[in-house]
Amino acid sequence: MSTQIRRLAITELASCDACAVLRVTGELDQSGEAHFLGTLGAYVDSGHRHLVLDATALTFCDSRGLNCLLxxxxxLDRREGRLLLAGAGRRLTELLAQTRSDELLPSHRTVAHALAELPEPHRPVWPPTQD
Structure with missing residues (x-):
């Protein structure tokens, strides 16, 4: 499943009952805020306690985008789950560091590294199998 609005797209890469891996592409700012929160909120509402965001294709994230991530x-913390970032670029990494949000939102080098932070029964198959 992939949803897109303006300059932001969110694509599911893999999922299981407890976790979804989503690729965030484009710009996470005010124009995509409602779409981002609505899409991720729907995953949480459907029972996913853990979300891994593949940020390798995220080209821009401002303070509004950071507020969305937080x-x-x-x-997810209230639901005993986790939000994990993977593949954050230099700009997002700098934004997290400058705002001291990097401890709340640690970034992992790859999706596989992020998934390793979760208990094995809560991880989807990675890399996804090709049908």
């Missing part, structure tokens, strides 16, 4: 982290 809001999802807060929501």
């Amino acid at each position: 809001a999802m982290r807060w929501l």
Whole structure:
């Protein structure tokens, strides 16, 4: 499944009952805020306690985007889950460091590294199998 609005696209790469791996592509700012929160919120509402965001194709993230990430982290934390970032670029990494959000939202080099932070029964098959 892939959803896109304006300059932001969110694509499911893999999922299981407890976790979804989503690729975030484009710009996470005010124009994509409602789409981002709505899409990720729907995953949480459907029972996913853990979300891994593949940020390798995220080209821009401002303070509104950071607030979206922190809001999802807060929501998942309340459900005893986790929000994990993978493949954050230099700009997102700098934004996280400058705002001291890097401890709340640690970035992993790859999706596989991020998934390794979760208990094995909560991980989807990675890399995804090709049908």
